[in-house]
Amino acid sequence: MNADSFGRTVDYLRISVTDRCDERCLYCMPEGYRGWVQRDDHMTADEIIRVAEAATRLGFRKFRVTGGEPLVRADIAEIARRLWDLPGVQTLGISTNGTRLASVAKDLKRAGVRSINVSLDALAPELYRRITGGRVESVLAGIDAALGAGFEVIKINCVLMRGINEGEVLPLTRYAAEREMPIRFIELMPVSRADVLDRSSFLSVQELMRRLEREGMLLPLPDFRPGHGPAKYYAYEPIGAKVGFIGALTTRGFCETCNKLRLTADGKLRPCLGRHGEIDLLGSLRAGQTDPAGPLLQAIANKPENHEFAACYEPGRPMTAIGG
Secondary structure (H helix, E strand, C coil): CCECCCCCECCEEEEECCCCCCCCCCCCCCCCCCCCCCHHHCCCHHHHHHHHHHHHHCCCCEEEEECCCHHHCCCHHHHHHHHHCCCCCCEEEEEECCCCHHHHHHHHHHHCCCEEEEECCCCCHHHHHHHHCCCHHHHHHHHHHHHHHCCCEEEEEEECCCCCCHHHHHHHHHHHHHCCCCEEEECCCCCCCHHHCCCCCCCCHHHHHHHHCCCCEEEECCCCCCCCCCCEEEEEECCCEEEEEECCCCCCCCCCCCCEEEECCCCEEECCCCCCCCEEHHHHHHCCCCCCHHHHHHHHHCCCCCCCCCCCCCCCCCHHHHCC
């Protein structure tokens, strides 16, 4: 297993297969963004698998396919199947906005995908459209299809935005509980523009927890681990929901157990979402350096101790270009 400079085991690779998306979420994509990579700058399926195979040789066991919106790629099921077939892969997940999930859920399940994370920031159709530019009905149909396909874990992700979707917290929690899905509430992070994060828009997970406890009890679930991320889970009574909280900006020691690297759609290895610094892997691959293990080890060595989100962080490029 690979340990970084701070003793953390790094065995989780998040692979962005595209920077394209069929929605325009307020917190993810800056207005007027035109930075889509050219077609020949996207990693091919063969290149993705070559990197993933090298990662498994180094001890990576957990993989998640992200975007942009990964389901816009026509070969997404093929990529998933080839990832799952690699020796040593223990878990394979996909993060999606859910808009195209209804049509491919069964194919993804057959390909080996074990878990699905679906972004859902509101149930009210007009508010959902305001936040994402999309239709919530297609997302709900995708979630229903995923439930029918029988994935091991389906999680709902909701980004907290003060003054925008605060009123959706309880409806979303009930929706998830009724379908026995965990729901995770995520603090807003400056991943598109620095000015996306200010006092008027930021809602901490601690404040949300205090609000929820006015209506019920939050009981810690220290042994509940439906994924490999940093969420801390609670049982929320009397609704019966399993609720996770991801507080990147306000949780002390948030980065202490970080175990991941990111591979962007244009072939850059990124040790930390909340710090600058990338390693160009695709360039070396296409230049004839056939083993990606060296850049992967370099990225592990470059992993910083903490992110810089709370230190006036200025994103160099938006979340849709980095990968979720």
